[in-house]
Amino acid sequence: xxxxxxxxxxxxxxxxxxxxxxxxxxxxxxxxxxxxxxxxxxxxxxxxxxxxxxxxxxxxxxxxxxxxxxxxxxxxxxxxxxxxxxxxxxxxxxxxxxxxxxxxxxxxxxxxxxxxxxxxxxxxxxxxxxxxxxxxxxxxxx
Numbered sequence: 342x343x344x345x346x347x348x349x350x351x352x353x354x355x356x357x358x359x360x361x362x363x364x365x366x367x368x369x370x371x372x373x374x375x376x377x378x379x380x381x382x383x384x385x386x387x388x389x390x391x392x393x394x395x396x397x398x399x400x401x402x403x404x405x406x407x408x409x410x411x412x413x414x415x416x417x418x419x420x421x422x423x424x425x426x427x428x429x430x431x432x433x434x435x436x437x438x439x440x441x442x443x444x445x446x447x448x449x450x451x452x453x454x455x456x457x458x459x460x461x462x463x464x465x466x467x468x469x470x471x472x473x474x475x476x477x478x479x480x481x482x483x
Contacts (some may be wrong), residue, residue, distance in 0.1 A: 353443055373385065378418055406461065409446075409480045433455065
């Protein structure tokens with residue numbers, strides 16, 4: 342099944358909404374994933390299942406990335422999103438440096454989508470227009 346633009350947008354929306362909720366509640370978040378299953382359903386992918394109660398952000402990112410790559414390579418999912426709290430590279434000229442970065446992938450599609458954000462009022466987060474960057478695939482190799 343080819344993934345539709347609508348399905349990718351829904352997966353992206355799910356990921357950004359969850360990240361925004363975490364930022365508003367906690368001021369930060371650990372990396373996490375989301376998938377579009379073979380049944381067309383979107384599911385969250387937990388961050389870390391190691392022994393450390395306070396793992397590093399990098400360890401969580403790598404763990405989630407590895408699980409998404411395995412699921413993509415094995416054909417267990419149609420699309421994946423890997424989400425992290427990131428800094429927008431200077432070359433992208435975003436309105437703020439802080440961003441929700443979504444690595445969004447499906448077969449034949451791979452992008453980093455930076456969603457710059459800033460606090461707008463007490464515990465509210467203002468999102469800016471996304472900045473898209475084409476990247477090499479990691480979860481659905483050609």
